[in-house]
Amino acid sequence: MNGGTDRFSWMLERLGEFGPDLWRATLETAYMVFASTVFALSGGFVLSVAMILVHPRGLRPKRVVYNALDWLVNLGRSFPFTILMISIQPFTRLVAGTTLGNDAAIVSLSIAAAPLAARLIEGCFLEVDRGVVEAARSFGAGDMQIIWRVLLPEALPAVVLNIAVIAITLLGYAAMAGTVGGGGLGDFAMKYGYYRFQTDLMLYAVVILIIMVQLTQTIGGFIYRRLR
Numbered sequence: 001m002n003g004g005t006d007r008f009s010w011m012l013e014r015l016g017e018f019g020p021d022l023w024r025a026t027l028e029t030a031y032m033v034f035a036s037t038v039f040a041l042s043g044g045f046v047l048s049v050a051m052i053l054v055h056p057r058g059l060r061p062k063r064v065v066y067n068a069l070d071w072l073v074n075l076g077r078s079f080p081f082t083i084l085m086i087s088i089q090p091f092t093r094l095v096a097g098t099t100l101g102n103d104a105a106i107v108s109l110s111i112a113a114a115p116l117a118a119r120l121i122e123g124c125f126l127e128v129d130r131g132v133v134e135a136a137r138s139f140g141a142g143d144m145q146i147i148w149r150v151l152l153p154e155a156l157p158a159v160v161l162n163i164a165v166i167a168i169t170l171l172g173y174a175a176m177a178g179t180v181g182g183g184g185l186g187d188f189a190m191k192y193g194y195y196r197f198q199t200d201l202m203l204y205a206v207v208i209l210i211i212m213v214q215l216t217q218t219i220g221g222f223i224y225r226r227l228r
Contacts, residue, residue, distance in 0.1 A: 022188060022201070026208055028102050029184035032174045033212075036109035037167045043110065044117025044166075047073065049147055051118065052125045059133075059143045076115030081173045084112055085180060105182030109173050113166055120162040124155035157227040164220025168213050175209060185209055 051069050054062040079087075085108040089099045096103045128151050136150045152159075178186020185205040193202025 021192075022204055022208070025183065025185045025188035025205070026212075029171070029174050029186075029209075029212070032102050032105050032109060032177070032182070032184055033167055033170045036106045036113060036170050036174075037163070039106070039110035040113035040117045040166060040170070041163065043114035044119075044121055047114065047118035048121035048125065051122045052147070052151070053143060055122075055126070057126065057130075059146060073115045073118050076111070077119065079112070081108070081112050081176055082180060084108060085177060085182075100181040102183045105174065105177040105184075108177065108182075109170055112173055113170055116169065117162075117166050120165065121155075121159060124158040124162060125151050127158065128154045157224050160223045160227060161220055164216055167216050167220075171209060171212055171216070 047069065051066060051073070052058045053060050054066040054069070056063055056066065058066070085092075085105075088108060088111065092099050092104050092107045095107050098104050125147075132150055132154060133146055136146050141149070174182065174184050175186035175189070178184045178188070179190050185208060189202045189205040192198050193200075193205065
């Protein structure tokens with residue numbers, strides 16, 4: 001009994017000592033994931049619109065153009081994140097002014113997730129009933145009107161679920177970014193848990209990441225049910 005009490009007291013002392021650093025790392029991770037999700041969705045949405053326009057079953061089928069875009073998206077998704085982060089350091093320095101820290105990590109995270117966002121949003125658009133699209137076209141709707149007023153509203157619930165998937169993927173990427181110069185929980189786990197052999201602090205970082213993943217999925221599922 002005393003052993004358990006002593007262990008609990010020791011954990012509280014550790015949290016009191018390292019709590020501010022852990023809290024700052026959590027906020028840094030949330031900032032990186034939120035910002036990179038917004039940027040990745042922006043780039044991915046533009047790509048997905050271009051792909052749905054020229055898709056063989058799209059609004060303006062152009063197979064050659066679609067194949068080129070499809071190849072580009074697949075190429076972007078094929079890079080392991082750590083290798084991508086290192087290989088685009090000159091571009092990261094140009095955009096963020098540095099290759100270290102949260103802002104630099106956001107550049108890499110956004111580029112890594114944009115092809116995934118494009119593929120997922122394209123899939124949501126392709127799931128929309130073609131009859132609805134043809135009905136809109138018969139009333140004289142243009143391509144952009146169909147995308148904004150038909151495809152996007154119809155696909156929105158599925159898009160929301162996929163946004164949760166993208167955000168959760170970026171949580172994992174953000175943790176990896178911390179091991180190669182980024183901030184956040186990955187950096188905290190490496191600095192305190194790995195290099196200083198304080199495994200309890202690494203465990204705290206892992207637990208927080210798990211909570212963030214569960215919370216993201218829960219919020220995504222809730223919004224999906226409301227939209228449905």
